[in-house]
Amino acid sequence: MSTPEHTPTLLVVEDEATLRETLRYTLTRQGYRVLTASDGPTALETAHTHKPDLVILDLILPGMDGFEVCRLLRRQSSVPILILTARDEEVDRVLGLELGADDYVTKPFSMRELVARVKALLRRASMAQQERPRILQSADLLLDPEGRKATLGGQPLPLKPKEFDLLAYLMAHKGKAFSREHLLTAVWGYNYTGESRTVDVHIRWLREKIEKDPANPVRIITVRGVGYRFEG
Numbered sequence: 445m446s447t448p449e450h451t452p453t454l455l456v457v458e459d460e461a462t463l464r465e466t467l468r469y470t471l472t473r474q475g476y477r478v479l480t481a482s483d484g485p486t487a488l489e490t491a492h493t494h495k496p497d498l499v500i501l502d503l504i505l506p507g508m509d510g511f512e513v514c515r516l517l518r519r520q521s522s523v524p525i526l527i528l529t530a531r532d533e534e535v536d537r538v539l540g541l542e543l544g545a546d547d548y549v550t551k552p553f554s555m556r557e558l559v560a561r562v563k564a565l566l567r568r569a570s571m572a573q574q575e576r577p578r579i580l581q582s583a584d585l586l587l588d589p590e591g592r593k594a595t596l597g598g599q600p601l602p603l604k605p606k607e608f609d610l611l612a613y614l615m616a617h618k619g620k621a622f623s624r625e626h627l628l629t630a631v632w633g634y635n636y637t638g639e640s641r642t643v644d645v646h647i648r649w650l651r652e653k654i655e656k657d658p659a660n661p662v663r664i665i666t667v668r669g670v671g672y673r674f675e676g
């Protein structure tokens with residue numbers, strides 16, 4: 445989103461092949477890069493791997509329904525989500541559940557209307573992106589998520605990829621406590637099969653690198669019964 449040449453990537457989640465392909469065709473012609481998924485687990489995996497700029501999500505899917513997909517997507521990112529709903533009753537549920545979706549269209553919809561919604565959501569997201577600080581900073585600790593560089597007290601701070609991702613996630617949500625399960629989904633991805641101990645181990649490694657006294661951490665705090673919080 446940083447350059448004008450950036451081609452937004454859209455993820456279309458719809459099990460009906462005809463509609464899925466119509467959406468792919470229409471949106472590709474609009475100049476977007478279009479990925480598709482026909483079920484929830486595939487959608488979550490694709491979203492985690494490809495980090496799309498927007499997700500178009502149908503609510504009625506086989507197995508895991510769109511409500512659940514939306515909830516899990518929200519755990520791993522703030523990607524704009526445009527919901528497709530078939531019935532008016534679903535609209536009530538979408539609005540009532542506060543799923544974290546950004547907009548919805550009711551079937552049947554015109555492709556023209558859909559494209560207009562997509563454009564509006566991408567524009568809004570791009571403005572929000574520009575307002576976000578590009579460097580994460582807390583006192584003498586600096587993280588540059590795009591350049592994947594970290595420094596502590598002006599010195600390069602060598603971090604393994606997952607240590608970097610975990611610290612960046614915590615720093616981006618300073619003051620907020622997260623469960624180990626939430627951090628696993630957010631940093632390692634929905635399909636990661638490891639245990640929450642993985643989080644504890646990485647937190648320990650991070651503390652050894654960024655805390656003056658790793659045994660008495662003041663930056664990454666353990667929140668009893670919850671998980672961890674980045675304090676400063």
Ligand code: CA
Nearest residue numbers: 459460502504
């Ligand atoms: Ca469907």
